[in-house]
Amino acid sequence: MNYPSVHLAAEPSLDAFGTDNGWVIALKALLVFVFLVVFTLFNIWFERRVVARMQHRIGPNVNGPFGLLQSLADGVKLALKEDIIPKSADKVVYVVAPALSVIPAFIAWAVIPLGPVVTIPFTDIRTPLQLTDLPVGVLYILAVTSIGVYGIVLAGWSSGSTYALLGSLRSSAQVISYEVAMGLSFVTVFMYAGTMSMSGIVEAQAQNVWFILPLLPSFVIYAISMVGETNRAPFDLAEAEGELVGGFHTEYSSLKFALFFLAEYINLVTVSALAATLFLGGWRAPYPLSLWDGANEGYWPVLWFVGKCLAFIFFFIWLRGTLPRMRYDQFMKLGWKVLIPVSLVWIFGVSIVRVIQNEGGVDQQTLLIIAGVIVALLLASAFIPEKKPADEPAEPAGDFDAFAGGYPVPPMPGQRLPDPVVTVPADASQDQPRSDARDLDAPTNEEQSRG
Amino acid sequence: MDLDLYVPILAIGVLGAAFAFFSLAASWLSGPRRYNRARLDSYECGIEPTPQPIGGGRFQVKYFITAMLFIVFDIEIIFLYPFAVAFDSLGWFGLIEMGLFILTLVAAFAYVWRRGGLEWD
Numbered sequence: 001m002n003y004p005s006v007h008l009a010a011e012p013s014l015d016a017f018g019t020d021n022g023w024v025i026a027l028k029a030l031l032v033f034v035f036l037v038v039f040t041l042f043n044i045w046f047e048r049r050v051v052a053r054m055q056h057r058i059g060p061n062v063n064g065p066f067g068l069l070q071s072l073a074d075g076v077k078l079a080l081k082e083d084i085i086p087k088s089a090d091k092v093v094y095v096v097a098p099a100l101s102v103i104p105a106f107i108a109w110a111v112i113p114l115g116p117v118v119t120i121p122f123t124d125i126r127t128p129l130q131l132t133d134l135p136v137g138v139l140y141i142l143a144v145t146s147i148g149v150y151g152i153v154l155a156g157w158s159s160g161s162t163y164a165l166l167g168s169l170r171s172s173a174q175v176i177s178y179e180v181a182m183g184l185s186f187v188t189v190f191m192y193a194g195t196m197s198m199s200g201i202v203e204a205q206a207q208n209v210w211f212i213l214p215l216l217p218s219f220v221i222y223a224i225s226m227v228g229e230t231n232r233a234p235f236d237l238a239e240a241e242g243e244l245v246g247g248f249h250t251e252y253s254s255l256k257f258a259l260f261f262l263a264e265y266i267n268l269v270t271v272s273a274l275a276a277t278l279f280l281g282g283w284r285a286p287y288p289l290s291l292w293d294g295a296n297e298g299y300w301p302v303l304w305f306v307g308k309c310l311a312f313i314f315f316f317i318w319l320r321g322t323l324p325r326m327r328y329d330q331f332m333k334l335g336w337k338v339l340i341p342v343s344l345v346w347i348f349g350v351s352i353v354r355v356i357q358n359e360g361g362v363d364q365q366t367l368l369i370i371a372g373v374i375v376a377l378l379l380a381s382a383f384i385p386e387k388k389p390a391d392e393p394a395e396p397a398g399d400f401d402a403f404a405g406g407y408p409v410p411p412m413p414g415q416r417l418p419d420p421v422v423t424v425p426a427d428a429s430q431d432q433p434r435s436d437a438r439d440l441d442a443p444t445n446e447e448q449s450r451g
Numbered sequence: 452m453d454l455d456l457y458v459p460i461l462a463i464g465v466l467g468a469a470f471a472f473f474s475l476a477a478s479w480l481s482g483p484r485r486y487n488r489a490r491l492d493s494y495e496c497g498i499e500p501t502p503q504p505i506g507g508g509r510f511q512v513k514y515f516i517t518a519m520l521f522i523v524f525d526i527e528i529i530f531l532y533p534f535a536v537a538f539d540s541l542g543w544f545g546l547i548e549m550g551l552f553i554l555t556l557v558a559a560f561a562y563v564w565r566r567g568g569l570e571w572d
Contacts, residue, residue, distance in 0.1 A: 018455030029462035033470070082482045087491040088500070099471035106467030110460040132459040139532060161493035162501055169514050176521040183528040190535035250494055255478030259471060329571035332517075336569045340524070340560070347531070348553060351538065355546045358539055 014197060016117055017133045024120070028131050032109050039306075040265040041071040046310075047317050054321035075258055083254040088160030097158060098252070098259035101151025105266035108144045111137040112273045113198050115283045115301035129283070129302065130199060137198040138186055141274060142179070145229075148263060149175050152238075155260070156248035167247030170328065171231055171238030177335040178228030178235075184343035185222040188215050188350045189278050202282030206296075212279040217346045219279045221339055223315075226271040228335060230264065233320035237328050272312035273305070280308050349374070516568055527556050 020028070045060065045068055052059025060067035085091060115129030134140050149172050156168020189211055190196055193204035205211055212219045228235045239247035249260045276282060283301035284290065286308075294300065326334075349371075356367060400415040402408045411417050493500045534541070534549050541548075563569060 014456065018453055018458070020459070025459050025462050029459060029466055032463060033466045037470075079477060079481050080483075081478075082484060082490075083478045084490060086493050088493050095475060099468065099475060102471045103464065103467045106470075107460055107464045110463050131463060132456050134456055139529075159493065162495065164493075165510065169510055173514050173517045176525075177517060180521060180524045180528065183525065184531075187528070187531050187535045190532060191538045194536060194539060196532065196536055245494065245496070254482050255474040259474055332571045333569070336520075337564070344553060344557060344560075348550065351546055351549065354538065355543060359542055 014133055014135065014199070016128045016199075017130070020127055024125060024127055025131075027120075028127070032114075032131055033106065036106065036109060036266050036269065037262070039269055040262055041075070042068075043265050043268065043313055044071040044074075044261075046313065047320075050314065050317045051321050054318075078258045079255050081254045083256065084251070086160060086251050089251065090158040090160065093154050093158035094251075095256075097151050097155035098256045098263075099151075100154060101148050102259045102263040102266070104144045104147040104151075105263040105270065108141050108270050109266075109273075111140055111198050112270070113202055113277060113282055114305055115299065116296060118298055128199070129299075133197050133199045136196050138190075138196050138201075138274075138278070141270070142183060145267065145270065146175075146179065148267065151260075151263065152248050155252070159248075159251040161251050163245045164248050164250045167238050167244045167250065170244070171248055174231065174235065174238060174331070174335075175229055177332060178225040178339075181221055181335060181339035181343055182225040182229060184340065184347065185218045185225065186278065187343075187347050188218045191350060191354060198277055198282075201278060202284065205281045206284055210279065210281040215279070215350070217342070219275075221343050221346075222275060222279070225335070225339060226275060227316065227319060228331070230267050230271055230316075232268070232316055234323035234326050235331055236320075236325060237331060240325060268313065268316060269309060272309040272316075275312055276305060276308035513571060520563060520568065523559070524556075527552075 048070070049059040049067070060070035063069040063073045085094060110131045111133055113128070113130040113133070117126055117128045119126050152175070153168050153172045156164040156166075156171070159165070189201065192208070192211055192214065193201045195201060195204065201211075227233075231238045238244070239249075244250075249257055252260060280286075283296075283305040285292070285295035285301070285304050289295045289304070295304075353367065353371065400411050400417060402411070402417065495501065530552065531549075534545060534552075538545060
């Protein structure tokens with residue numbers, strides 16, 4: 001059999017990377033680190049202020065201008081709190097778990113592109129505003145952020161507390177369920193970009209359009225699953241206060257607790273940065289700004305990039321301020337039964353359209369008509385009523401025994417409590433009814449005196 | 452293989468680890484330490500904590516099934532990535548091959564769905 005010859009697409013050049021000398025690497029790593037810590041402090045303040053405004057409150061406004069130093073004050077306060085290791089905890093794992101969740105959060109940022117190649121001030125060294133890049137950049141981020149799940153699971157497991165264990169199980173099941181949908185939403189981006197490296201994807205969008213336009217369904221799937229990935233409202237089931245107290249970090253105090261929060265907020269920025277890079281053109285200037293020639297030169301792109309990240313963070317906060325928490329079974333159903341099938345269909349649709357475009361044979365108009373018909377069919381299928389499960393057969397009325405389980409339970413719909421048997425002793429006189437046999441509708445003496 | 456690309460990951464990893472372990476040590480040193488028996492119990496809203504068996508006790512098998520499904524589907528996604536990157540040069544051949552691959556994936560998915568592996572009740 002004659003297989004068609006396979007040429008791999010020309011690998012986008014990563015020549016700009018891996019050439020820095022020691023101190024440049026150290027400087028860039030330090031800057032990324034400082035950026036993440038400061039941005040986290042800012043984000044916590046930002047979230048509190050924005051949610052407060054959405055709820056007609058003011059929010060933190062005492063420490064520093066506009067309360068900007070509030071998060072720093074909280075951090076210092078946490079450092080001065082007692083570091084509790086519960087009696088039932090598995091000591092080593094309990095101590096290591098916060099580190100295990102925060103370190104992967106930092107190293108995921110090694111491949112996020114913050115800007116183009118720039119000259120370091122006061123020197124003539126040119127270096128990209130990105131720590132490094134790998135041919136498998138996005139895969140690297142997925143792998144590293146998955147390690148963070150270990151921190152969550154081990155924290156809950158080692159606490160030796162029921163709430164912490166349940167919270168960590170929920171949280172990890174949630175993260176891995178939405179990771180499947182998230183991974184599927186990237187496939188079409190790779191198809192369009194022809195590469196998995198982060199700088200290559202930014203470059204591909206510079207030559208083409210932002211991938212949010214042709215790949216809107218992928219973006220929507222990613223936007224939903226990134227909220228599930230980061231355990232944020234309305235998917236914050238891992239720390240549903242009414243059910244699980246604080247979730248996996250119930251038993252943590254002091255700076256260990258702060259480390260978990262740091263990891264959570266860094267992950268928030270990571271998924272936002274990933275969304276900006278894959279779908280919104282990365283550090284490249286948005287349309288009206290891109291008319292200015294210098295918009296994509298020098299250090300300006302950092303500003304556009306942070307702006308795009310902030311837009312996503314605002315979106316996260318907005319969701320939290322607006323939507324109530326989902327129920328766990330609905331949440332899992334959304335992930336496995338909606339997002340994954342939709343992604344698979346979408347991937348297949350995109351690949352058919354793209355291969356037809358590449359190989360020719362069908363002109364654009366026919367393609368659009370076919371696509372329109374398919375979309376219409378899919379929309380129509382949404383109106384097909386779902387098969388309703390048959391109602392459970394009602395229990396035969398009359399023989400409900402409230403004490404069957406050993407303790408009293410209320411009747412289910414369709415069940416009927418037996419009529420109360422009121423026994424009046426034979427010697428009780430008519431004009432002096434006993435207190436336990438009196439008419440229940442009549443107000444008692446206490447109620448009468450109160451009213 | 453160009454290992455120079457991976458050196459900066461080590462750099463930020465060391466920074467992150469140093470920060471994390473410094474924080475762990477600092478929280479041990481900076482906070483007060485006053486013994487209190489009730490404080491060292493696990494938190495259960497004020498009641499006596501439920502005794503936990505060593506190893507965290509039992510949990511629903513649903514979580515286990517979810518983890519297994521994740522492994523199955525995640526690995527299939529990883530197989531989709533190289534296909535997607537090389538898509539333009541593969542042409543119709545790649546599309547048909549991938550269609551067959553996704554078909555097996557969908558068959559497994561439909562089976563799990565049908566058997567109730569995705570129900571959470």
